[in-house]
Amino acid sequence: MNFKLYKYFIFLIVFTVFSQFSAFSQNADAQLAFRYYQNKEFEKAATLYEKLYRQNGYKNNRDYYLRCLSELKEFDTAEKFLKKEIKKNANDFYLMIDLGMVYQQTNRFKDAIAEFDKVVEIVKLNRNNINAAAAVFTGYRQYEYAEKVYLEGVKNTNYDYTMELGNLFYVQRDYPKMMSYYLDYLEEYPQNLNVIQSRLQYVMTNDIDQSIDDIVETSVMDRIQKKPQVEVYSQLIIWQYTQTGRFRLALNQLFAIDKRNKKSESDILNYGIILFENLEYDLALEAFNYIMNKGTDNAYYSSAYVESLNVLYVKTLNQEKPSKDELTQLRNKLEESLKVLPRKETYKIIYAIINLDAFYLNNYDSAINLAVKSIEDNRFITEQTLTLKLLLADIYFLSENTWEAILTYAEVEKAAPERPIGHEARFRKAKLAYYTGQFKWAQAQLDVLKASTSKLIANDAMELSMFISDNYNLDTTETTMQIFARADFYIFSKQYERAFAGLDSIVELYPNHGLIDDVLYRKGEIYQAIGNYEKASSYYNQVATTYYYDILGDNALFKYAVCQEKLRHFDTAQEAYLKLIKDYPGSIFTVEARKNLRRLSESK
Numbered sequence: 311m312n313f314k315l316y317k318y319f320i321f322l323i324v325f326t327v328f329s330q331f332s333a334f335s336q337n338a339d340a341q342l343a344f345r346y347y348q349n350k351e352f353e354k355a356a357t358l359y360e361k362l363y364r365q366n367g368y369k370n371n372r373d374y375y376l377r378c379l380s381e382l383k384e385f386d387t388a389e390k391f392l393k394k395e396i397k398k399n400a401n402d403f404y405l406m407i408d409l410g411m412v413y414q415q416t417n418r419f420k421d422a423i424a425e426f427d428k429v430v431e432i433v434k435l436n437r438n439n440i441n442a443a444a445a446v447f448t449g450y451r452q453y454e455y456a457e458k459v460y461l462e463g464v465k466n467t468n469y470d471y472t473m474e475l476g477n478l479f480y481v482q483r484d485y486p487k488m489m490s491y492y493l494d495y496l497e498e499y500p501q502n503l504n505v506i507q508s509r510l511q512y513v514m515t516n517d518i519d520q521s522i523d524d525i526v527e528t529s530v531m532d533r534i535q536k537k538p539q540v541e542v543y544s545q546l547i548i549w550q551y552t553q554t555g556r557f558r559l560a561l562n563q564l565f566a567i568d569k570r571n572k573k574s575e576s577d578i579l580n581y582g583i584i585l586f587e588n589l590e591y592d593l594a595l596e597a598f599n600y601i602m603n604k605g606t607d608n609a610y611y612s613s614a615y616v617e618s619l620n621v622l623y624v625k626t627l628n629q630e631k632p633s634k635d636e637l638t639q640l641r642n643k644l645e646e647s648l649k650v651l652p653r654k655e656t657y658k659i660i661y662a663i664i665n666l667d668a669f670y671l672n673n674y675d676s677a678i679n680l681a682v683k684s685i686e687d688n689r690f691i692t693e694q695t696l697t698l699k700l701l702l703a704d705i706y707f708l709s710e711n712t713w714e715a716i717l718t719y720a721e722v723e724k725a726a727p728e729r730p731i732g733h734e735a736r737f738r739k740a741k742l743a744y745y746t747g748q749f750k751w752a753q754a755q756l757d758v759l760k761a762s763t764s765k766l767i768a769n770d771a772m773e774l775s776m777f778i779s780d781n782y783n784l785d786t787t788e789t790t791m792q793i794f795a796r797a798d799f800y801i802f803s804k805q806y807e808r809a810f811a812g813l814d815s816i817v818e819l820y821p822n823h824g825l826i827d828d829v830l831y832r833k834g835e836i837y838q839a840i841g842n843y844e845k846a847s848s849y850y851n852q853v854a855t856t857y858y859y860d861i862l863g864d865n866a867l868f869k870y871a872v873c874q875e876k877l878r879h880f881d882t883a884q885e886a887y888l889k890l891i892k893d894y895p896g897s898i899f900t901v902e903a904r905k906n907l908r909r910l911s912e913s914k
Contacts, residue, residue: 343374352378369404376408380415388412403429403439407446426455434462437469444474453482470498473505480513485522488513489529493543497533500542507549514553515911526550541567548581557590561597568600575601575610582617589876591625594618612655619647623662627670628841637670657694660684664701669804674709678702696722696731700738707742708803715742733759733767744774745799747792749782769898776861781825790816794825797832806836827857831866843873854886864890864897871903875910884910 343358356378363371372395379388392409399405410425426447433439440463447456456478460471476491496506514522530547537543544567551560564581568574582597598621601614608614626632626640644663648656660680667677681702685695703718719739726732740755756778759771781791797812813829820826834849850873853866871886887907891900 340371343371347374347378350381352381356382356384380412385412385416401432403432403443404446406432407443407450407452410452411450426452430455430458430462433459434466437463437467440467440471441474444478448478448481453478470495472498477509485513485525486529489525493529493533493546496542496546497537497540500540503542503545503549506546510550511553523550523554538570541571552584557585557588557593561585561593564597565600575604575608575614579610579614579617582614586617586621586624591621594621606650612651615647615651616655616658619644620658620662623666630840630842632670634671637666641666641671653689657690661698661701664698664705668701668705668708674705677705678709681705692725693731696725700731700735703735703738704802707745712742712746730767737767737771740771741774741802744778745795745802747795749778749791749795753778753782765898773861773865777828790820790823790825794828801832801836801839804839806840809836827853827860827862830857831862834866834869838869838873843876847873847877858893864894864899867894868897868899868903871906875906880910 339358339362343355343362346352346355346358356375359371359375359378362368363375376388376392379385379391389409389412392405392412396402396405396409406425406429410422410429413419413422413425429443433443440459444456444459447453447459457475460475460478463469464471472491472495476488476495479485479488479491492506492509496503499505510526514526517523527547527550530543530550533540533543534547544563548560548563551557551563561578561581564574564578568578578597578601582594582601585591585594585597595618598614598618601608601610602618605611622640622643626636629636641663644659644666647659651659664677664681664684667673667680681698684690685698685702688695690698699718699722703715703722706712706715706718716739719735719742722735723732723739726735736755737759740752740759743749743752743755753775756771756775760768760775778791781794782788793812793816797809797816800806800809800812810833813832816823816825816829830849831853834846834853837843837846837849847870850866850870853860853862854870857863857866867886867890871883871890874880874883874886884907887903887910890897890903891907894900897903
């Protein structure tokens with residue numbers, strides 16, 4: 311008994327060693343075969359792949375063996391091999407397709423058709439086989455048979471292959487047929503609009519001859535005319551118009567839908583916000599006014615009213631020099647809205663009035679009183695209340711009540727120590743110290759922020775800390791730093807003429823100073839803030855090209871790209887984003903640059 315057991319263990323050991331050796335040998339052969347194949351030594355590769363297939367029966371080895379035979383024009387060998395394998399596996403449609411391809415290569419087209427027809431018949435009842443066979447036919451560019459497989463699948467499995475058929479015609483670059491199937495799919499499954507949008511996004515991104523946009527538009531509009539009741543078609547054309555920057559046409563479609571169904575106010579409101587984000591202020595106002603014109607009983611009236619005021623607010627402040635009359639009129643409109651809007655809808659309005667009073671009309675007392683009252687009334691959610699407190703602290707500082715500003719920043723920081731708004735409060739407190747020339751104290755605060763906050767605030771803290779470190783301790787620079795910090799304060803308080811005066815004085819007094827790139831960058835920021843993107847671009851470009859090696863290099867390049875977008879110089883913007891990604895891979899702006907680049911590429 312023990313002897314038998316001993317023999318059994320010896321057998322197991324020998325078998326295991328042999329198996330491992332065999333596997334190792336096969337792996338070595340596979341690597342060598344692939345090397346031969348890559349080097350176009352097809353005869354050697356064929357010998358090894360045939361051997362490997364005999365050993366393990368792997369389809370991958372068989373496929374490479376057949377490819378080698380095809381390269382060697384050994385079609386007779388391939389045919390004999392395949393027929394022999396088919397005898398063993400009568401329902402292996404992969405073998406049949408391969409045999410059909412051998413017939414194709416030897417001009418035996420009737421025989422090829424016969425094999426392909428067998429495949430269609432064999433796979434038509436099984437979804438997995440249908441998908442697999444269609445994929446192989448597509449890979450061999452036998453598109454007619456890929457289509458037949460899908461169509462037979464539709465008849466016999468009750469599964470909808472409309473999407474797959476659309477994709478098949480995309481491969482063939484038959485875009486009208488592709489769209490026909492995609493639109494059929496969309497009509498059947500309107501809830502999957504995002505699937506079709508994603509697919510078309512891919513198609514348009516990879517459009518070589520720039521023909522797909524017109525085909526998409528023509529196809530969808532034709533369906534809308536034939537089936538106006540299918541609303542998802544209108545939603546698709548709105549999406550397509552938006553992707554291609556034709557906002558007017560998109561808005562018109564939304565209006566047309568609403569006139570049919572009388573229930574598209576939500577879509578129009580949301581699209582108005584999209585228009586606003588794309589700087590299409592007049593169209594955004596048109597969208598919001600359309601909703602408001604339906605009357606105050608409309609469920610979306612208040613939201614549209616608030617958004618329309620927000621557009622007016624931004625549009626007015628984005629002017630290079632809005633007049634006091636324009637600012638006063640804007641404030642009156644904002645204040646008037648508080649009489650009719652529900653309390654929960656007034657946050658944006660109140661914030662705008664406070665900001666307008668403090669930063670544009672210099673009505674500090676009015677701004678402080680409204681901010682304090684709104685906070686004490688506890689009328690908003692916590693995050694909104696804390697945001698108002700941050701604004702209140704800013705205004706205290708503007709009105710030279712520095713101690714109250716510090717206390718209010720501290721309150722926000724204490725209320726949300728681990729949240730971004732708490733980090734922002736600490737950062738603003740550090741900037742207050744910087745503005746007032748307390749550089750060492752500011753740097754101490756900033757150094758804490760660098761390690762403990764969100765990435766964006768940490769980056770801002772790091773930049774300001776490095777700026778102080780690089781410039782404060784240099785000989786003869788404290789005066790220059792004081793001037794620069796004061797100019798920064800004027801930028802913060804929107805006293806741009808004073809800021810320019812301070813920045814210009816640095817250039818005049820110290821033309822070779824290390825702060826010159828910062829001066830140029832700040833000028834770019836001022837012009838960007840007042841909507842003069844041409845001048846902003848000029849300054850950012852100077853920094854990005856002349857001082858590309860400095861800490862502001864990536865910042866300037868990113869903002870240059872953004873300004874170029876605002877000017878609708880999209881190609882230049884794309885080039886700048888690409889340069890940023892390539893030259894500054896570790897920049898905090900890289901992720902956003904990739905997003906913007908993708909958006910610009912997709913909208914072409």
